[in-house]
Amino acid sequence: MSDYDRIADAIEFIASRARCQPALEEIAAHVHLSPFHFQRLFSRWAGITPKRFLQVLTLEHAKRLLGEQRPLLEVSGRVGLSSGSRLYDHFVHLEAITPGDYKRGGAGLKIEYSIHATPFGDAFVALTPRGVCNLAFVGHEGCDAHLSALRRQWPYAEIRENPASALPIVAAMFGRRKPDGPLSLYVSGTNFQTNVWRALLAIPPGSVMSYTQVASAVGRPHAARSVARAIGANPVALLIPCHRVIRQSGELAGYRWGENRKRAMLAWEAARRENAPR
Secondary structure, eight states, X not given: OOHHHHHHHHHHHHHHTGGGOOOHHHHHHHTTOOHHHHHHHHHHHHSXXXXXXXXXXXXXXXXXHHXXXXXXXXXXXXXXXXXXXXXXXXXXXXXXXXXXXXXXXXXTOEEEEEEEOXXXXXXXXXXXXXXXXXXXXXXXXXXXXXXXXXXXXXTTSEXXXXXXXXXXXXXXXXXXXXXXXXXXXXXXXXXXXXXXXXXXXXXXXXXXXXXXXXXXXXXXXXXXXXXXHHHHTOSBTTTSOGGGEEOTTSOOOOOTTOHHHHHHHHHHHHHHHHHSOO
């Protein structure tokens, strides 16, 4: 069992018993480790102790985070909704595919793909010269399913495997190297979808918003369901942070790549936020 699988199992166990506040010894026994070794492994992986992670999982904590985002709605139009903006801490730049590019089906476009290990499991990454066009976590369906979907979206593109091309991007995503500039995304979506995705980029790491708050941020306060559908269609996991959107109640709601992974991402980001230099 890999460290990710072991920690994912622990996270699921903790989340399912959050109301009972399981002790360290109980969680460690579930993943067949001593309390000492489990605490070290979990803290090294998540940057946060199991006890603190348990606190992050509570509805009360999520509701506090939701409350913090009120000022963000007032400035989101200035911060995040123009294609030239550098969003969340100048880290990601999103460019939407033009109708002409979409119509050509990728003719003349070169796309390189690869599989990379991440703290949240293996990720399928597809990269064009203009930016990342796809990032998805690989489950039981395997790489072939993601590659087939990529070929359907870009039937006339030149698609080849190149593990080296995405290495700098993956390293920057997880803090192993500082990016030279904003990471570029090159995505296909309707105007409404791309506006929603840009709004997500304005949510700082370690923070969350509700579907209703995102709907208000894009000027459609009564379109929470449409916002949810646009979030579900997000083609670039983690970099477009759809995992930072939860229900108004503080519950996680669904996640395309699994609620357990969503919990892990939110806790990991919360830990990095807490440990960041002031």
